[in-house]
Structure formats: structure tokens, C-alpha cells
Amino acid sequence: MSELPGTWFDGRSSRPQPVRLSQPAPGRLRLAAHAQTHEFDVRQLELSPRLGRMERILTVPGQGQVHLDDSPLLDDWLPRRDRVERWAHWLEGRRLVALASGLLTAVGAVLFFTIGLPWMAVRVAPLIPPAVERQIGDHALAIVDLQLRPSRLPAERRAALQDRFAELVAGLPREADYRLDFRYAAAIGPNAFALPGGQILMTDQLVELAERDEELLAVLAHEAGHHEHRHGLRGALEDSAVLVVIGFMFGDVSGAGSLSVSVPTLLLQTGFSRDHETEADTFAFVRLRDVGISPEHFATIMERMADHHAPGRKGDGEGPMGYLSTHPPTPARIAAARAAASSSD
Numbered sequence: 369m370s371e372l373p374g375t376w377f378d379g380r381s382s383r384p385q386p387v388r389l390s391q392p393a394p395g396r397l398r399l400a401a402h403a404q405t406h407e408f409d410v411r412q413l414e415l416s417p418r419l420g421r422m423e424r425i426l427t428v429p430g431q432g433q434v435h436l437d438d439s440p441l442l443d444d445w446l447p448r449r450d451r452v453e454r455w456a457h458w459l460e461g462r463r464l465v466a467l468a469s470g471l472l473t474a475v476g477a478v479l480f481f482t483i484g485l486p487w488m489a490v491r492v493a494p495l496i497p498p499a500v501e502r503q504i505g506d507h508a509l510a511i512v513d514l515q516l517r518p519s520r521l522p523a524e525r526r527a528a529l530q531d532r533f534a535e536l537v538a539g540l541p542r543e544a545d546y547r548l549d550f551r552y553a554a555a556i557g558p559n560a561f562a563l564p565g566g567q568i569l570m571t572d573q574l575v576e577l578a579e580r581d582e583e584l585l586a587v588l589a590h591e592a593g594h595h596e597h598r599h600g601l602r603g604a605l606e607d608s609a610v611l612v613v614i615g616f617m618f619g620d621v622s623g624a625g626s627l628s629v630s631v632p633t634l635l636l637q638t639g640f641s642r643d644h645e646t647e648a649d650t651f652a653f654v655r656l657r658d659v660g661i662s663p664e665h666f667a668t669i670m671e672r673m674a675d676h677h678a679p680g681r682k683g684d685g686e687g688p689m690g691y692l693s694t695h696p697p698t699p700a701r702i703a704a705a706r707a708a709a710s711s712s713d
């Protein structure tokens with residue numbers, strides 16, 4: 369009869385004693401030490417999983433533990449609990465499987481960042497209280513304002529545009545949030561952007577570039593689209609989740625502490641995604657038609673901005689941020705605006 373040698377720590381005496389394991393009958397296991405012999409039903413015993421070449425530990429109810437070298441005999445004697453363990457062992461030896469699982473992890477990570485995070489952000493953003501969103505926006509505003517100067521437009525001009533903007537957003541679900549302000553921004557030039565919380569900034573340079581107020585309202589309708597769709601908040605949530613995940617991956621969870629600072633910065637650096645721009649454009653075209661303004665004005669101001677930022681390049685130019693630094697090529701957006709304008713005729 370085959371035997372396996374082991375060392376028995378019986379849990380009563382501190383001294384380990386040598387023991388021999390054998391199988392007197394299927395489903396039974398015998399432990400023979402120098403002065404005593406015990407027999408067990410294998411279903412009472414617990415064997416530690418096989419991990420490489422590590423020794424196995426057999427736990428015997430009421431009798432402590434037996435440590436022994438791994439042996440194929442253990443599989444014959446204690447076959448019942450091996451399903452997971454055999455599978456783990458099988459995996460261990462297979463590099464292809466390891467490679468495949470590595471690949472799966474990478475694909476999973478990519479899917480998580482590209483689909484999972486935006487999916488979650490869409491659902492989480494509406495749950496964030498307006499006061500918190502406003503706070504994130506104020507934070508972002510403070511950072512943006514480092515690069516901007518107070519508006520030099522006459523107060524009446526600003527008030528007139530604010531009034532027309534109020535008409536534009538009247539009745540929208542998030543109407544109460546909106547604030548329109550102006551800034552002088554020589555380095556940035558004609559531009560406008562929406563911050564989380566409903567704050568919209570327009571540069572004096574854009575006001576001066578426009579030939580009609582409808583062009584500015586077209587831009588503002590686009591910015592309102594960002595706010596109605598909560599793009600700023602969703603972007604901030606996605607970026608902060610990325611930071612937290614990266615923090616965990618590299619063991620720097622303290623990175624989460626600087627989150628409140630990083631979020632607005634990231635938000636402004638990366639701008640809105642291609643999808644968000646298209647969504648905001650679509651919103652703007654519908655809204656403009658609702659209030660009796662042709663989306664054609666959006667096309668006109670986009671062309672003029674593109675020409676300003678990159679003269680002669682017919683809208684392929686990339687501005688420093690906002691409208692022209694975002695992904696959808698400007699000509700495509702202009703064409704979409706013209707299509708929306710002609711479909712309303």
C-alpha cells in the first residue's frame with residue numbers, strides 16, 4: 369500500500385511528529401503516527417490548494433494539521449474538492465491562457481474607460497446636487513479667470529445680451545442655473561465656454577467678431593446644450609474616475625486628495641468630447657428654431673471664428689480651446705448647421 373510521509377502538528381503538543389498517510393479503502397484516509405493511528409472519511413478533511421511546488425496542508429478536524437509534500441496520490445485519495453484547484457493548476461502551466469487573460473484585462477480596461485465611465489457618468493451626473501455642481505463650476509471659473517481679464521464691453525451691451533440669453537433659455541429644464549458673463553481675453557480670442565453649474569463665459573472678442581446678435585445667440589444655444597446635457601459634470605466625473613483608477617493602479621491613492629484641483633483643470637484642458645459637441649450642436653439647432661432663429665447663424669459665426677483663428681484655412685484651424693480645439697471638424701459642424709437651417713424652410 370502506498371504511503372506519503374508528513375509532519376503532524378496535532379494542536380495539543382507543541383512538538384511536531386512524523387506521520388504516514390495511506391488509503392485503507394476508497395474514501396478513507398489513515399494517519400499513522402508512532403503511537404497512534406486514526407482513520408477518517410475524506411469528506412471530513414480539508415486539503416490546501418495546490419500552489420506551484422508549495423507543501424500541502426491537510427486539516428484534520430480536532431486533530432490539527434498535517435504538512436506534506438505535494439503528490440499526485442493526494443488527487444486520487446481526496447478527489448472531490450479539486451475542481452477549482454485543478455483548474456487553477458491547469459491555468460498555471462499555460463502561457464497562452466495567461467496571455468489571453470492579460471489581453472482580456474487590457475480590453476476590459478479600454479472598454480471601462482471608453483464605454484463604462486461615460487455610461488456611469490450619464491447616470492451619476494443627474495444625482496449630483498446643484499450646489500455641488502455649482503461648486504465645481506466656481507472652482508473651474510477661478511482657474512479660468514487666471515487667464516482672463518474683466519470685460520471691457522459697455523455695461524448696457526452686456527445687459528442687452530444677457531436679456532436675450534434669458535429669453536433663449538426660458539423654459540428649459542435647467543433654466544434657473546444659467547449665468548452669462550463676459551471676459552476680455554486677447555490671448556484666447558473669440559470664444560465661449562460652459563462651466564458646470566450653468567456659468568457661461570463669452571469673450572469680448574467674440575462679441576466684437578459677430579455681426580448680428582443672432583450669431584452670438586447661436587453660440588449660446590450650443591453652450592446651453594452642454595449644460596442641459598450636463599457635459600461639464602459628466603466630463604469632470606469621467607476625469608476624476610480616471611484619476612482615482614490610475615491612483616489605485618500605481619498605488620498612489622493620495623492622488624485622490626488633489627482631485628478637486630485637478631478636475632476643473634482637466635476639464636478645461638481636454639474640453640468636451642466629440643460626442644458632446646455634436647450633442648450640443650443638435651440641441652442648439654432645435655432650440656434656435658424653437659425661438660425663431662435660423663441655425664444658419666451658427667454656421668456663419670463658426671466660419672468667422674475659424675477664419676479668425678486660422679485665416680484662409682476654411683475652418684480646419686484648431687483654436688486654443690473651446691469650439692475649435694474640439695474633435696468634430698468645423699466644416700462638418702457648419703454643414704450640419706446649414707442642413708438644420710434648410711430643413712426648417
Ligand SMILES: [Zn+2]
Nearest residue numbers: 594640645648
Ligand atoms: Zn462645445
